[in-house]
Amino acid sequence: MSSTFTLRQSVLAISLAFGASSTTPLSFAAEPAADEPVHQVMREIRLQAEQESLGEQKLDRRQIEAMNGIDGNITTLLRINPSVQFANKQQASATQGELAPADISINGAKFYDNLYQMDGMSLNNDIGPTNNPNKGVSSTNNATTPPSASQGFAIDTSLLCEVTVLDSNVGAEYGRFKGGVVNANTCAPTRKLGGQVSVESTRSSWMQYKLNDSQRASAANSTTADLQPEFEKWTYRAALQGKLSDNFSLIGSFVRKTSEIPLNGYGNGLQSSSDANRKVQKRGNDNAFVRAFWTISPGVKADLSLMHAPSSGDHFIANTKDSSFHLKSGGSGVNLGLVHPVDWLGGATMDHRLSWKSMDSSRSADSSIWKAWRYSSEKNWGVKTGTNATGWASNEGGFGNVDQEQENIDYKGKLKWDPVTFLGASHAFQAGLELGQQRSSYVRHTQYEQYQGSININSCALVGGGVDTQYCSMATPWNAASTVRGQYLAQQIIYYAGSYELSNKTRAVHLQDDIKAGDVRLRLGARYDDDELSPKATFAPRLSATWDVGGHGTTQLEFGANRYYGRNFFEFYARAKRMALQASPQTRRLSNGVLTTWGPPEMATNWSWIKLGDMKSPYTDEKMLGVSQQWGGMKWSAKRVLRAGRDELVYHVVSAANFYWDNVGHTNSKLWTVSAETVRPLQWAGTSTRVQFGVDKTHTNSSHADYETTVRNIDNGLDGYVYYKGKFMLLTDMPATNYNRPWTARLLLSTDVPAYRLKLDNFLRVRGPESGLVSTGESKLFDGGVATVFEDATVGKSISWDMRVQYALPKTGPGEGYVNLAVENVTNRSNPLYASAEIVYEKGRQFTLELGYRF
Numbered sequence: 001m002s003s004t005f006t007l008r009q010s011v012l013a014i015s016l017a018f019g020a021s022s023t024t025p026l027s028f029a030a031e032p033a034a035d036e037p038v039h040q041v042m043r044e045i046r047l048q049a050e051q052e053s054l055g056e057q058k059l060d061r062r063q064i065e066a067m068n069g070i071d072g073n074i075t076t077l078l079r080i081n082p083s084v085q086f087a088n089k090q091q092a093s094a095t096q097g098e099l100a101p102a103d104i105s106i107n108g109a110k111f112y113d114n115l116y117q118m119d120g121m122s123l124n125n126d127i128g129p130t131n132n133p134n135k136g137v138s139s140t141n142n143a144t145t146p147p148s149a150s151q152g153f154a155i156d157t158s159l160l161c162e163v164t165v166l167d168s169n170v171g172a173e174y175g176r177f178k179g180g181v182v183n184a185n186t187c188a189p190t191r192k193l194g195g196q197v198s199v200e201s202t203r204s205s206w207m208q209y210k211l212n213d214s215q216r217a218s219a220a221n222s223t224t225a226d227l228q229p230e231f232e233k234w235t236y237r238a239a240l241q242g243k244l245s246d247n248f249s250l251i252g253s254f255v256r257k258t259s260e261i262p263l264n265g266y267g268n269g270l271q272s273s274s275d276a277n278r279k280v281q282k283r284g285n286d287n288a289f290v291r292a293f294w295t296i297s298p299g300v301k302a303d304l305s306l307m308h309a310p311s312s313g314d315h316f317i318a319n320t321k322d323s324s325f326h327l328k329s330g331g332s333g334v335n336l337g338l339v340h341p342v343d344w345l346g347g348a349t350m351d352h353r354l355s356w357k358s359m360d361s362s363r364s365a366d367s368s369i370w371k372a373w374r375y376s377s378e379k380n381w382g383v384k385t386g387t388n389a390t391g392w393a394s395n396e397g398g399f400g401n402v403d404q405e406q407e408n409i410d411y412k413g414k415l416k417w418d419p420v421t422f423l424g425a426s427h428a429f430q431a432g433l434e435l436g437q438q439r440s441s442y443v444r445h446t447q448y449e450q451y452q453g454s455i456n457i458n459s460c461a462l463v464g465g466g467v468d469t470q471y472c473s474m475a476t477p478w479n480a481a482s483t484v485r486g487q488y489l490a491q492q493i494i495y496y497a498g499s500y501e502l503s504n505k506t507r508a509v510h511l512q513d514d515i516k517a518g519d520v521r522l523r524l525g526a527r528y529d530d531d532e533l534s535p536k537a538t539f540a541p542r543l544s545a546t547w548d549v550g551g552h553g554t555t556q557l558e559f560g561a562n563r564y565y566g567r568n569f570f571e572f573y574a575r576a577k578r579m580a581l582q583a584s585p586q587t588r589r590l591s592n593g594v595l596t597t598w599g600p601p602e603m604a605t606n607w608s609w610i611k612l613g614d615m616k617s618p619y620t621d622e623k624m625l626g627v628s629q630q631w632g633g634m635k636w637s638a639k640r641v642l643r644a645g646r647d648e649l650v651y652h653v654v655s656a657a658n659f660y661w662d663n664v665g666h667t668n669s670k671l672w673t674v675s676a677e678t679v680r681p682l683q684w685a686g687t688s689t690r691v692q693f694g695v696d697k698t699h700t701n702s703s704h705a706d707y708e709t710t711v712r713n714i715d716n717g718l719d720g721y722v723y724y725k726g727k728f729m730l731l732t733d734m735p736a737t738n739y740n741r742p743w744t745a746r747l748l749l750s751t752d753v754p755a756y757r758l759k760l761d762n763f764l765r766v767r768g769p770e771s772g773l774v775s776t777g778e779s780k781l782f783d784g785g786v787a788t789v790f791e792d793a794t795v796g797k798s799i800s801w802d803m804r805v806q807y808a809l810p811k812t813g814p815g816e817g818y819v820n821l822a823v824e825n826v827t828n829r830s831n832p833l834y835a836s837a838e839i840v841y842e843k844g845r846q847f848t849l850e851l852g853y854r855f
Helices: 003-018 061-067 075-080 213-221 570-579
Strands: 056-060 084-086 104-106 115-118 162-166 181-185 194-203 232-243 248-264 278-297 300-315 325-342 348-365 369-374 393-397 402-417 420-422 425-444 448-457 486-495 498-517 520-531 538-549 555-565 610-612 619-631 634-655 658-678 682-684 687-702 710-712 721-724 727-730 743-753 758-767 770-782 785-795 798-808 816-824 832-835 838-841 846-854
Touching: 056 061, 056 075, 061 075, 061 162, 061 687, 061 743, 061 758, 061 798, 075 084, 075 162, 075 743, 075 758, 369 486, 425 570, 498 570, 538 619, 570 610, 721 770, 770 832, 785 832
Parallel strands: 115 181, 369 448, 610 658, 634 710, 721 785
Antiparallel strands: 056 162, 084 104, 162 181, 194 232, 194 846, 232 248, 248 278, 278 300, 300 325, 325 348, 348 402, 369 393, 402 425, 420 425, 425 498, 448 486, 498 520, 520 538, 538 555, 555 619, 619 634, 634 658, 658 687, 682 687, 687 743, 721 727, 743 758, 758 798, 770 785, 798 816, 816 846, 832 838
16 A cells, blocks of 8 residues: 555544534634734725626635535636636546636637736736647647646635626726636635644546547547546645734645546557556646735735745656656746825825736656657557558657746736715726736757658668668568568658747726716726737726616616727747747658668748737727616626627638738627525524526627637638528638537525534536537538538537535534535536537536545
């Protein structure tokens, strides 16, 4: 028995011995102790309550507990939000060993167009977010570019006390997004000393797999992380918090997540004679976090946080010897905040935030040389997978070492004035300044070489003398005649060691006036953004109006018209630089039965085909209309959101050898959302229950799936027509095939039973049928051309019920223990998904167990 397993057993036994509590590490909700008096004298101010918009949803600590998913990441919490859609593969049964956060779309925008913040510091990664691990092996096994992600840090939800989603009518304070804003916050401790430790686990044996016929046939002998027949996940959490004095307090937390995914090294269940047949892929996320809170004087507060949040993955290339590689992502951050009054400006408050972060998207590999041999007695580690020339290959090597890094230094200053009255209305002014410096670097540390094209040979002698022992083998290939003595690799491609660096400076100013006149509130705002990756500065108006019908706060109408500008990514500028490190393919031949050598490498010229278009900043225009009503102890709301995304970047093939990153993409979204939430918990028989409900109807069409989509003029990609649902339309106007469920209904019931130290959460989600678009192979004549006929490949609706039980055992000594049991897909229903042109399934019933101790 391994020492690791013994340690885990010990931790579980200790946790059980102490009992359990349902509070997660940073749920610091205890009341201040009686011996902790609070003395604070502040200047007299007048308050005007912040406008509560229908475009804003807040999740407090209790709701975070209720919505927490098995992997404990931020986006999983947002399943309750009717404006949020998830990627098709997020719940796919075949890939549940992964730890990467789910990608989301807010109001139809691309998943990389959201703004993620933690305590005011951006978590966004701009290196190349479309090349992310959620796309599977096609992304991780990339010879030139290690995978990246839109969320630069994989934050565990145990760190958080509040998450706020801004999905529409977003104020001028926020910019550089086209989808929505996700604000995650940690909170100051409320008692002298407290802490918690816990261990959580789930595994494949605790989950019911739901696989299609093809997956089921391949699962037992899977060689790919796209089909994971086994996995085992562990999460270790420890937290400590305390008020060291009336004015100074600290919180600290460490979280480690691990996942092991055993796979076959070689396909079809066959055994290699000279290489490992069973290989284990690994994933890991760490979150080390410390935050200090300091009340310097009345009205003057500072906070400082340090975060180290690396993620990693160990992978291998299937059917290949010496092919292991290690992926590194995440990084570190420092975040400093200061709030103080500015009396000489007429009773204003200034909020400063200075942050630094560094993120990785890097790879280290066992080898920097790839060779594609045919099986022979010398190259004898491959297995036979087919009958063609490549059906019995003995590949070896890897992709080499590449470091990608993004570094940001950002300052945000926000000045908020106390409300002043003039012209018969109350005005709460706000102004802000943002300055940023971004740097992105790419370093290929070692020359990477590919050798392929195995050809029969009878001698490895070289023209000019010598023998090739590296790329020629004197052993008869498996499919060659017995008179053939060996094989040589004919084709060579070289990727040179090299580096490049890109930088960007960003500037932004915003102004906003929150006006209140009687029962009407009007928010007038504008935002100016400028950065060096976009040749033109942008100006975004933000307007919203709210009418409190009757003046009692029970019925409100809200309207908004806003523009949101996104950002350009380093990838648009980096691809040509990366391709410039590549040599053109070279092929050597035999000369009178003797091997020639490859000539001097010639640099490839295809990098020069890639050009920058206008590089405008993509934007979204939004119109929103909503109503909210308090009735029956519930707050009901309904809203209509219309969005038009324009000048979106795509990879535009204008003609042969003439490629542009161009602003020719567009997205249109139409959404109805209805939601309801209890104003106060429902009390019954000693229990307390909060109810949350949301339903959406969504329609999104888009010219592209993401900015990597190639739109081709040479085959009428921009102007070409298709025939779909009985009418002709532009190919670029077809419905989106991801993040586009036509409707979803959600219900969350969170019940506390204090007498039994029990919390019970039930989350029910019903999603409408999902459609993929497939060509029928037919075509119709239209407008002097030919239109391809498309039809829907529709799968049925999905119904899932997730349950979470939190049980606190009786108190022992200074604290108490807890047991948390999560059951996802309680009914074990088979929920189909349409992904990558095939029907797959969400996972079946899955259990997760957490044991811990809190004091």
